[in-house]
Amino acid sequence: MLSAVPRRIFHTFFRKPPAQRVTAKVPPYIRDQDSNTDNEQPLPHDFRIVYPEFLPDPRPEWRNRLRERLERNDMLTRRSVVAIPEFYIGSIMAVTVGDPNASDKTNRFVGICISRGGTGLRAWFNLRNVIDHQGLEIMYEMYSPLIRNIEVLRLEKRLDEELLYLRDALPEYSTFPLDMEPELLPEGAPVPINDIKVKLKPRPWHERWERKNLQGVQDLGLPQRFYNKAKLHEKPWEKYDLMMEYRATIPEEEQADIFQEIAPHYQQLESSRRQSKRRLAQTSRY
Amino acid sequence: MEVMSLLQNTTSVLAGSVGTTRNMSRMKKTRPFWQPKPTRTLYPEELTPSNEAFGSEVISDHLSSSSPLKCEPWERGVWTQTSMRCGIIARKIGVYPMWDKNGRRLLTTLLEVPDNQVIKYIPPEKLLETTHNKNKNRKRPMEMGALVVGADPIDPRLVTKEYYGLFADTGLMPKKKLTKFLITPDAKLPPGTPLYASHYTPGHYVDVLGTTIDRGFQGVMKRWLFKGMPATHGVTKSHRRPGNIGSGGAKARVLPGQKMPGHMGRKKRILRGLKIWRVNTKYNVLWVQGPAIPGATGSYVYVYDSWYHHCRHTPDNPPPFPTFFQDEDNIDEELYHEDLHVFSNPSISFNE
Amino acid sequence: MNVVPAILRAARCGEGSRLHTSSSLQHIQKQTRLRVVDNSELGKSAMLEGRPPRCIHVYNKKGIGRTGDKVLVAIKGQKKQAILTGCHQDQFPLMPKFDSNNIVLVDENGSPLGTRIHVPIPTFLRKKLTDMSRPKENEAKYCTLPFLIDHS
Numbered sequence: 060m061l062s063a064v065p066r067r068i069f070h071t072f073f074r075k076p077p078a079q080r081v082t083a084k085v086p087p088y089i090r091d092q093d094s095n096t097d098n099e100q101p102l103p104h105d106f107r108i109v110y111p112e113f114l115p116d117p118r119p120e121w122r123n124r125l126r127e128r129l130e131r132n133d134m135l136t137r138r139s140v141v142a143i144p145e146f147y148i149g150s151i152m153a154v155t156v157g158d159p160n161a162s163d164k165t166n167r168f169v170g171i172c173i174s175r176g177g178t179g180l181r182a183w184f185n186l187r188n189v190i191d192h193q194g195l196e197i198m199y200e201m202y203s204p205l206i207r208n209i210e211v212l213r214l215e216k217r218l219d220e221e222l223l224y225l226r227d228a229l230p231e232y233s234t235f236p237l238d239m240e241p242e243l244l245p246e247g248a249p250v251p252i253n254d255i256k257v258k259l260k261p262r263p264w265h266e267r268w269e270r271k272n273l274q275g276v277q278d279l280g281l282p283q284r285f286y287n288k289a290k291l292h293e294k295p296w297e298k299y300d301l302m303m304e305y306r307a308t309i310p311e312e313e314q315a316d317i318f319q320e321i322a323p324h325y326q327q328l329e330s331s332r333r334q335s336k337r338r339l340a341q342t343s344r345y
Numbered sequence: 346m347e348v349m350s351l352l353q354n355t356t357s358v359l360a361g362s363v364g365t366t367r368n369m370s371r372m373k374k375t376r377p378f379w380q381p382k383p384t385r386t387l388y389p390e391e392l393t394p395s396n397e398a399f400g401s402e403v404i405s406d407h408l409s410s411s412s413p414l415k416c417e418p419w420e421r422g423v424w425t426q427t428s429m430r431c432g433i434i435a436r437k438i439g440v441y442p443m444w445d446k447n448g449r450r451l452l453t454t455l456l457e458v459p460d461n462q463v464i465k466y467i468p469p470e471k472l473l474e475t476t477h478n479k480n481k482n483r484k485r486p487m488e489m490g491a492l493v494v495g496a497d498p499i500d501p502r503l504v505t506k507e508y509y510g511l512f513a514d515t516g517l518m519p520k521k522k523l524t525k526f527l528i529t530p531d532a533k534l535p536p537g538t539p540l541y542a543s544h545y546t547p548g549h550y551v552d553v554l555g556t557t558i559d560r561g562f563q564g565v566m567k568r569w570l571f572k573g574m575p576a577t578h579g580v581t582k583s584h585r586r587p588g589n590i591g592s593g594g595a596k597a598r599v600l601p602g603q604k605m606p607g608h609m610g611r612k613k614r615i616l617r618g619l620k621i622w623r624v625n626t627k628y629n630v631l632w633v634q635g636p637a638i639p640g641a642t643g644s645y646v647y648v649y650d651s652w653y654h655h656c657r658h659t660p661d662n663p664p665p666f667p668t669f670f671q672d673e674d675n676i677d678e679e680l681y682h683e684d685l686h687v688f689s690n691p692s693i694s695f696n697e
Numbered sequence: 698m699n700v701v702p703a704i705l706r707a708a709r710c711g712e713g714s715r716l717h718t719s720s721s722l723q724h725i726q727k728q729t730r731l732r733v734v735d736n737s738e739l740g741k742s743a744m745l746e747g748r749p750p751r752c753i754h755v756y757n758k759k760g761i762g763r764t765g766d767k768v769l770v771a772i773k774g775q776k777k778q779a780i781l782t783g784c785h786q787d788q789f790p791l792m793p794k795f796d797s798n799n800i801v802l803v804d805e806n807g808s809p810l811g812t813r814i815h816v817p818i819p820t821f822l823r824k825k826l827t828d829m830s831r832p833k834e835n836e837a838k839y840c841t842l843p844f845l846i847d848h849s
Contacts, residue, residue, distance in 0.1 A: 120641060120642060121439065121642055122642075123438040123439050123642055123643065125438055125457060125628060125630070126438040126439035126441070126455050127439075129455070129625065129628065129630065130439075130441050133688050136688040136689050137688045139689070140688070140689065140690070140691055140692065141692055156791060157448065157692060157693050157694050157695050158695070158820055159695040160820040160821045160823060160824060161820045164694065164695040164696070166820060179441060180441050180442050180443075181441065181442060183790065190816075190817050191815060191816050191817060192816070193734075193783075193795060193796065193797070193799075193816035193817055194795065194796030194797075195793050195794070195795060195796070195817060196793065196794040196795075197791065197792075197793050197794070198788070198789075198790045198791070198794075199790060199791065200442075200450070200790045202688075203444060203448065203450070203790065203791075204444050204448060204686045204688075204690075204692050204693045205444075205448040205692065205693055205791065206692060207692045207694070226796065450790075
């Protein structure tokens with residue numbers, strides 16, 4: 060994870076010096092006049108956790124500031140039409156999409172968010188549920204105009220970054236009623252972490268879960284040779300690999316720039332985020 | 346008289362390019378014959394800071410001066426179906442999805458149009474004089490002129506004198522990227538005319554010419570998608586090799602065109618018939634159909650009106666001709682194709 | 698909590714980490730075992746006996762079956778045609794991905810052998826399946842709830 064100290068050291072000593080700007084060159088990216096420096100706000104600590112898709116893909120060969128900016132504008136425009144609430148992997152959500160084949164032309168699906176990814180307009184998440192003893196997963200694009208409504212029925216986190224192991228878990232761990240009521244979350248409360256330990260079905264599995272260092276599963280009950288093999292595949296040095304972390308993340312300074320760009324819209328984002336939480340509280344009173 | 350200076354420069358460049366060494370024919374870096382070497386070797390000129398600042402000030406003043414047009418505006422031509430408009434120089438800045446009104450996702454490539462300006466108009470008779478012109482050898486040469494267009498201003502202190510000479514007559518700042526677009530004489534534009542992304546309107550089709558990503562010297566598996574050979578079963582040192590390259594007997598030689606290892610990429614490739622989905626006139630960006638425009642992010646591409654017959658402009662749907670004069674006409678900031686979903690519109694709903 | 702967002706994790710591992718080179722691409726092709734989800738006698742008995750049908754042909758040009766494709770299956774020594782109503786392999790957005798490869802048996806005229814389906818099916822198949830079934834009394838009831846759950 061991003062500990063502040065090593066990053067700062069890294070940036071001080073190893074960062075490439077900025078290329079000298081030619082005086083006569085018109086830079087392709089010009090900041091708007093309205094984003095003056097007086098109103099600069101501090102970067103909220105949870106910005107990158109709540110809105111991860113606003114940070115661009117860190118691959119340097121795909122970066123372009125103008126493109127990222129246009130993409131963010133489109134994202135904010137779409138968010139002003141359909142509120143995309145705060146959610147995490149492990150949250151239980153209901154998504155309503157327009158569907159020309161359904162009888163009432165809409166389609167609502169409830170499920171647990173097992174994975175989430177993509178940056179910018181490509182952002183997506185996966186919902187999983189078991190309906191009539193049949194496991195189902197649906198991938199939704201967050202900014203697709205087919206989406207009518209996204210509700211978070213239970214806002215919580217789990218112990219793991221991805222819950223793909225629910226495919227190999229007993230079905231009761233991914234079964235959620237379709238008429239589930241939204242649950243109460245008090246104002247200003249931190250997002251609860253559900254430390255449930257899931258029981259997996261016996262092998263064969265989709266992946267070798269013993270190698271994934273999962274926190275949210277019960278004892279896998281494998282012979283010792285599996286753990287020995289997993290030990291050989293461990294990469295304990297990766298958490299010290301500063302270069303890898305640098306390549307995989309957007310530096311803090313650039314994050315601040317990005318936030319400054321969307322700062323005028325941040326109040327609106329936050330209010331819709333609070334509203335969705337309040338709506339949760341209201342509906343659960345009945 | 347403008348042409349004279351260009352031609353003089355041309356001769357000097359031709360003389361200079363003779364001695365260049367090249368090791369691999371595919372690797373040579375070519376400039377158009379009429380373009381001098383743009384940049385020079387920089388050396389410490391030991392200018393005082395105040396002199397340096399004065400130079401920068403002069404350059405920025407020059408950049409911000411209002412109209413670069415030195416000549417009177419020319420009479421504007423009228424579009425006919427045989428007209429050929431000027432193209433523009435654009436920069437590929439990325440790919441992202443858009444959705445159409447049925448909710449179908451399409452990938453679009455964003456092309457930024459960086460400060461394009463017309464540098465020079467070469468009338469047909471002058472163009473025919475240049476030696477490297479295939480048109481000259483035809484029995485009835487086509488009535489085609491050319492527009493030299495430049496993009497992206499560059500610091501004049503960085504360029505060579507010969508390169509700067511191309512721009513000196515027009516009173517324009519030197520440009521980083523130059524190219525020549527063939528046009529019919531009715532599409533001519535005076536030097537200094539800016540070209541914007543609104544040169545194209547949503548729904549029109551374009552051809553995009555770019556240089557593919559340079560992959561260097563590659564083996565047959567990457568270059569021609571050969572299968573290679575097995576990893577085991579007695580195979581030694583031939584896992585990624587091509588194998589047999591020809592037969593014996595009468596054809597006891599390697600036939601021309603045999604797929605072999607070699608240099609891959611950095612070739613000019615043109616992608617034709619791409620629809621324009623959206624235009625941003627503030628930042629001068631085009632949203633063009635498809636993710637496969639040749640070149641890496643940040644590379645220059647040339648955008649032309651499409652060459653395909655079914656993609657050409659029709660009298661019902663004529664293009665802005667000779668270009669769209671954005672400074673004179675009002676235009677919306679965002680132009681969308683009618684089939685495209687606009688993000689500010691409500692979600693798509695299907696009626697019974 | 699120190700959770701790296703999945704987005705960053707994915708970037709760290711590269712797109713290639715999602716690409717499996719083993720059989721877990723889960724293609725439906727010849728020799729794939731399938732699961733009958735309708736209430737036809739043939740299908741029920743085959744599933745109860747633990748002899749699930751095997752795909753012996755996919756009626757498309759690619760040879761890989763996707764949701765809605767027609768396949769030929771070998772079931773209890775017979776050849777029957779069937780419609781794929783759910784696939785396990787990775788799907789496009791909004792197309793449900795199932796935990797099993799489900800089929801509905803159809804006869805040579807294309808009408809379903811059974812009258813009910815026990816599991817949800819994608820909505821776009823609703824019209825397709827109802828169009829295929831010949832009009833008769835007590836016809837298959839394909840439900841309208843999310844990907845069809847028949848509560849009747």
